[in-house]
Amino acid sequence: MAEQKIQYNDAAAYELSMGKWSLIAGPIFLQWLAPQSNKRWIEVGCGNGAFTELLGKNCSPAEIVGVDPSEAQLSYAASRLSAWPARLLPGNAYSLPVKDAEFDYAVMALVIFFVPDPPKGMAEMRRVVRPGGTIAAYAWDFMNEGFPHNPMQRAMREMGIPPTLPPSAPVSRLDALKALWEGGGLQEVETKTFQVQRAFSDFESLWQSNIVASTIAPNYRLMASEDHERLKERMRALHTADRSGAIVCSAKVNFVKGVVPH
Secondary structure, eight states: OEEOOOOOOOHHHHIIIIIHHHHHHHHHHHHHHOOOSSOEEEEETOTTSHHHHHHHHHSOOSEEEEEESOHHHHHHHHHHOTTSOEEEEEOBTTBOSSOTTOEEEEEEESOGGGOSSHHHHHHHHHHHEEEEEEEEEEEEOGGGTOSTTHHHHHHHHHTTOOOEEOTTGGGGSHHHHHHHHHHTTOEEEEEEEEEEEEEESSHHHHHHHHHHHHTTSHHHHTSOHHHHHHHHHHHHHTOOOOTTSOEEEEEEEEEEEEEOOO
16 A cells, blocks of 8 residues: 555544544543543644544643644634633644643544654654653554555555555554554553444445545545546445444554653
């Protein structure tokens, strides 16, 4: 599968695809993380604020700082976070616009595989978290068919069209996440894998969710319109609906957390 640049700039479209999935995986991740209340958080790659909103609702934070390179995503995030103590800043994983040791928690929600140099991103998160603080992430298991849109990727492969992977897809493996956290000098590193599910009312709603996600991928954009129709029929064949027409899709997500040493 090809590895090309992927960047989400359409926040509303993201909400229909990955945003909805993040709202399913995020609460499970936070329950596993079991964070303390009244702590300071930084979310690296906050996107349109889907996971940031979960932090506000579930973690009683003293402060949340969300960082993302997309101004469009930050603008959308601001519209949903007015009730929470959140600051939204433009920036990237290699140069977070905050001070050293400023936070108790640093998190990446479905982001680590977009960071071209994961160890460099890890080092920057460690810089901004105090000793004794926690760095954590969750990621779709791209390398073990855990991505929510894996059926779409499979259908594209069957058509001889390599789907687009994020630049650091291999880091999404559970062993790779553990190695990255330990290699970053963190202690008490733990990992966990969860299966998550999302229900769609019918095939068309499932298809639209996949299309929204795929339009950012160069290989999909370059397909001819007739190939889009062929892809849709292949996708239909890969899913089984119940009597009402509803379809339940599964994905696999890997969690990792570790503590910055004193």
